[in-house]
Amino acid sequence: MSRLRLLQRDEAPLPARTIYAADGSASPLKRSLANAPDLLETLLPFLGQIYDEGAVDLATKELVVVRVSQLNACRYCLAAHRPLALECGVGPEQLAAVCDEIPLEVLAERERTIIEWADCYVLDPAGITDQLVARVLDHLRDDQLVELALLIGATQLLNHFCTAFDIPPTA
Amino acid sequence: MSARDTLATAVEEGRCGDRLWLYATYHCNLSCGYCLTESMPGIANRRTLSSGMLIRLAREARELGFEAIGITGGELFMLPDAAETLAEIASLLPTVALTNATLFTDRLLERLAPLADLDIALQISLDSDSPDRNDALRGPENFARVERAIPALLERGIRVRIATTVEDQTEAELARLCALHRSWGISDDDHLVRGVVRRGRAELAGMGITPGPTDILPELTITADGAFLHPFGPTVRHGVTDLDLLVSRQVLPLERAAERFLRIVSDQPVGTDVARNIR
Numbered sequence: 219m220s221r222l223r224l225l226q227r228d229e230a231p232l233p234a235r236t237i238y239a240a241d242g243s244a245s246p247l248k249r250s251l252a253n254a255p256d257l258l259e260t261l262l263p264f265l266g267q268i269y270d271e272g273a274v275d276l277a278t279k280e281l282v283v284v285r286v287s288q289l290n291a292c293r294y295c296l297a298a299h300r301p302l303a304l305e306c307g308v309g310p311e312q313l314a315a316v317c318d319e320i321p322l323e324v325l326a327e328r329e330r331t332i333i334e335w336a337d338c339y340v341l342d343p344a345g346i347t348d349q350l351v352a353r354v355l356d357h358l359r360d361d362q363l364v365e366l367a368l369l370i371g372a373t374q375l376l377n378h379f380c381t382a383f384d385i386p387p388t389a
Numbered sequence: 390m391s392a393r394d395t396l397a398t399a400v401e402e403g404r405c406g407d408r409l410w411l412y413a414t415y416h417c418n419l420s421c422g423y424c425l426t427e428s429m430p431g432i433a434n435r436r437t438l439s440s441g442m443l444i445r446l447a448r449e450a451r452e453l454g455f456e457a458i459g460i461t462g463g464e465l466f467m468l469p470d471a472a473e474t475l476a477e478i479a480s481l482l483p484t485v486a487l488t489n490a491t492l493f494t495d496r497l498l499e500r501l502a503p504l505a506d507l508d509i510a511l512q513i514s515l516d517s518d519s520p521d522r523n524d525a526l527r528g529p530e531n532f533a534r535v536e537r538a539i540p541a542l543l544e545r546g547i548r549v550r551i552a553t554t555v556e557d558q559t560e561a562e563l564a565r566l567c568a569l570h571r572s573w574g575i576s577d578d579d580h581l582v583r584g585v586v587r588r589g590r591a592e593l594a595g596m597g598i599t600p601g602p603t604d605i606l607p608e609l610t611i612t613a614d615g616a617f618l619h620p621f622g623p624t625v626r627h628g629v630t631d632l633d634l635l636v637s638r639q640v641l642p643l644e645r646a647a648e649r650f651l652r653i654v655s656d657q658p659v660g661t662d663v664a665r666n667i668r
Contacts (some may be wrong), residue, residue, distance in 0.1 A: 223629070231635035232653050234620065255651070256638045 221383045224249040228366040237262065244354040246385050247294065247376070268372045273362045279369055281329060282336050284308075285316040286373040289340050294380035295373065297387035328357040332366070337372050391508045392644045395651045400456075405607040405654045407456040409643075410620040411443055412436065412612035413471070414463040419489055419528045423528075423554060423596050427625040428463045434628065435463070436613035440474040446611055447478040449643035453572040458606070461487040461620060472500035479509035485550065487512045492536040498541055505546030509581035511588060512550040512581070517558060520564040524558070539573050556596060569593060588631065589624035607657065609650045615639070616646035618653065 224246050227238040234255035238244045244252075246324035251258060256291040257294075270281065287295035296317070303313055312329065315319045322330060338346045354363065379385070390398075392573045400407045414437040417428035417659040424580050438446075447458050458478055465471050465488055479485050490513040493501075504511075513535060517523040520532035542549050551570045553563070563582065587598030600621070610617040619622045622634030637649040 223632075225632065229631070229633050232633045233636060233649060253632065253637055255635065 220385050221249060222250040223253060234280045236260055237370050247380060250383060250385055265372060268369055272365050274365050279304045281308050281312060281316055282366055282369060283373050285333050285336055286340055286370050287377055288317050290377035292377035294385045295325045295377055313364055330359055336370060392647045396647060398452050399654050408459050408608050408609040409450040409455045410459040410461060410608055411446055411461050412462060412623060413438055413443060414468055415466045416467045417462060417464040418467060418491060421527050422594055423585040423591040425621060425624045427590050436611055440470045443568050445478050446643055449482045451481050454645060458482045458484045458652055463632045464489055466492040476503045479507035483508040489562050491534040500546060502545055510548040510550045512543060513554050514552050516553050517562055518569045544576060549575055551575055552581045554585055555582055556585050571593055579628055586621050588621060589626060594624055607654050609647060611640050616650060636657040
């Protein structure tokens with residue numbers, strides 16, 4: 219049971235109604251965010267850019283999003299992003315690995331290094347070493363690492379939001 | 390274009406009113422059956438705007454080009470500093486303050502004396518010339534208190550308007566009510582008669598009319614919950630504020646809320662509120 223009102227389109231604030239589809243549907247996350255329409259003006263374009271394909275390909279991004287959501291035990295984001303990751307080209311075995319269902323060793327070196335860095339970024343940012351950054355930069359440019367760092371930040375924001383307010387996963 | 394210019398254009402085109410409404414508090418000593426905001430003595434969330442906040446909003450409204458202030462609730466005079474706040478606001482812009490006029494002790498009337506020199510009207514609710522009929526809608530002893538308060542205010546030179554909310558009153562009953570306010574020296578121009586709006590507690594009770602999109606003139610309305618499209622927006626059902634007419638959560642600076650309000654107003658059809666007199 220959500221701890222926030224999940225607003226239907228006709229009960230949502232007027233400026234927030236644009237986030238609903240023509241049939242009035244919207245994800246539970248969006249329906250909860252509609253309570254604060256002012257923030258949507260900047261939040262949704264920001265999230266859209268962060269989660270869309272940018273300097274980093276979508277498969278890598280979704281792999282990281284699922285991993286971060288797994289570390290934060292976010293039921294909502296895992297339910298939303300596991301299928302999305304598969305659609306974006308993440309293999310079932312890779313997905314199982316970042317969800318701790320099988321060892322991370324099944325990942326290719328690039329993905330394994332990125333996930334190792336992402337784990338540190340989430341769990342122990344002060345513990346990130348120059349060596350780890352150098353290793354991850356063997357696979358990514360500086361700007362791509364920045365993009366992944368912001369992606370992790372945005373995912374943590376949503377993980378905490380959805381978990382703290384018990385936003386129900388979309389059926 | 391600045392918010393001030395946009396507001397002036399929107400007012401000129403008839404897209405919105407030039408009055409800023411402020412919900413001072415949702416706390417009330419009455420519990421009327423048609424109340425939009427479920428206001429009552431024991432209300433859990435009073436949603437009160439402080440005196441400082443009300444005055445700041447009025448000051449910023451003047452800077453933005455609003456021509457008038459409306460203050461409503463709840464009952465404004467549940468707030469201990471209401472008289473002084475009203476005087477301050479009315480010194481900034483012409484003001485109408487809605488009240489049930491049941492809390493006007495001699496001491497409070499004394500504190501209201503400065504209002505006589507300001508451009509302010511107290512708009513007092515009175516629904517029938519019959520004490521029984523009026524009190525059935527508005528609570529015990531309401532008529533008697535209003536009947537005492539109105540002459541006392543008028544004697545002190547404070548302008549009074551009467552607002553009648555119509556549900557099932559007959560023409561004859563309204564005619565008697567008009568005769569009563571005229572006997573106090575209140576002209577027909579200062580008597581407002583409007584229907585119950587089917588929102589808030591009235592909706593739960595199946596009372597009133599559902600206004601169409603052009604029945605109510607948009608007027609920026611500020612409450613502790615945010616900024617709304619008009620004063621019939623921030624209604625409450627089962628303790629929860631309706632958000633369907635919310636235009637902004639942010640109310641300070643007022644210019645930010647006004648910009649969001651004007652963005653919505655510019656997309657809406659030009660309306661008229663004369664048909665149903667819902668104000």
